[in-house]
Every structure is written in C-alpha cells, then in structure tokens.
Amino acid sequence: SAVISQKPSRDICQRGTSLTIQCQVDSQVTMMFWYRQQPGQSLTLIATANQGSEATYESGFVIDKFPISRPNLTFSTLTVSNMSPEDSSIYLCSVGERDRGKLFFGSGTQLSVL
Amino acid sequence: AQKITQTQPGMFVQEKEAVTLDCTYDTSDQSYGLFWYKQPSSGEMIFLIYQGSYDEQNATEGRYSLNFQKARKSANLVISASQLGDSAMYFCAMREYRGSTLGRLYFGRGTQLTVWP
Numbered sequence: 001s002a003v004i005s006q007k008p009s010r011d012i013c014q015r016g017t018s019l020t021i022q023c024q025v026d027s028q029v030t031m032m033f034w035y036r037q038q039p040g041q042s043l044t045l046i047a048t049a050n051q052g053s054e055a056t057y058e059s060g061f062v063i064d065k066f067p068i069s070r071p072n073l074t075f076s077t078l079t080v081s082n083m084s085p086e087d088s089s090i091y092l093c094s095v096g097e098r099d100r101g102k103l104f105f106g107s108g109t110q111l112s113v114l
Numbered sequence: 115a116q117k118i119t120q121t122q123p124g125m126f127v128q129e130k131e132a133v134t135l136d137c138t139y140d141t142s143d144q145s146y147g148l149f150w151y152k153q154p155s156s157g158e159m160i161f162l163i164y165q166g167s168y169d170e171q172n173a174t175e176g177r178y179s180l181n182f183q184k185a186r187k188s189a190n191l192v193i194s195a196s197q198l199g200d201s202a203m204y205f206c207a208m209r210e211y212r213g214s215t216l217g218r219l220y221f222g223r224g225t226q227l228t229v230w231p
Contacts, residue, residue, distance in 0.1 A: 100164065
C-alpha cells in the first residue's frame, strides 16, 4: 500500500485568502484524487488529478475555485481559492490501486475559514 | 437513488462485544467491489476490508469481517471483540467495474461507532 503524506494537517484561514494543500506519495501512481468532506457529511470527489494535463473536475467543482497541479506521478497540490466559511471541511488526497480501485488516503487537511 | 445506504447514524457497543454495521448498495452491474473505511476523529481514512462481487467467501481481515449477501445487496461490517480504539466513523463504499474502466467510488453517509468500557 502507498504511503501518502499530506500537509498541512490543519489550518485556520481568513475569508478571501487561498490555501494550497500538498500531497506526496512514496511511489509512482497513476490515479490520484482529491476529496472534500464537509462537517458531518460523507466524502465528495472534487477532481481527478491527471499527470501532465488538466485535472478532471466533478459536477459542482471548478478549476478557478480548486486549481490542481500534478507535475509528476508522486505529487499533487490542491488550492482552495478565495475561501469562505462554506469551504470549512476536511480535504483528503487519495491514490487508487489499479486493479480493484481500492483507495488509500492521506491524513487529511482540516480547514477552518473564519 | 442512493448507491450506498447506511441506515445507522450511530451505534453503541460495549468493549469486547461484537457489532454489526449495516450497508446496502444499489447497482445493476454484475462486477463491483465493496469497501469499508474507518475514520477516527483525527480525520484520516483507513481502509479496512474489501469484497469483490464474484468472491464466493466473505472477506475477513483480523477482527473485521464482511457479511456479503449478494441477493439482498447488503455488505455489513462485523467487528468482533470491540476495542475502545474502534470508536470512529465507518464508511461503506462501492465501485462498479466496467471492463477495463473503474467506475467512481460511491460512499455512504457513515455510521458513528462508540465503544464504551
């Protein structure tokens, strides 16, 4: 199983600012994903981070709000832009196992926006 | 329709007892996988157990077992000999397999398990 390092683990941010979350994997992976978990809710897929091309966003999520970079097969970043209190959530990076699609997750970033 | 249904928002169990967390799923595909994850209060998501739709035997991983009833479309998680550290949110998830393509992973709303001494 992949070891995924995600940082920061938590942050408190002011409205209108941006935060970049980093995800580092200890091995090369093809599938890398970003999820959001709002308080008391289940996980929602934000986007699939594609190496060498633009991320694929799910309905309700746009690149201007959640720009994603994937410069290589071991690293990705998610930026939460122009934050509002509604962006307060846990953000999780995950990588997928190819054959069964089992996901491994980073430790998550708990974001609070004031 | 929801792909994954977890009807128990919260469950309580005494230490050393067994507990069953319910999960039902909805799919018309024949090939799919079922997953359970544990999320402690720290927020990380920990993979617990996997069951493939064609697996004839119920999956087991240590104290975790998956009670897979295909005809009823249920995939309940059984935790034996509960420990205080098992207190967490538990999510059931499903992924459909379509040839070489992996469908998206659908998560349920979760069950909060509390283990008391």
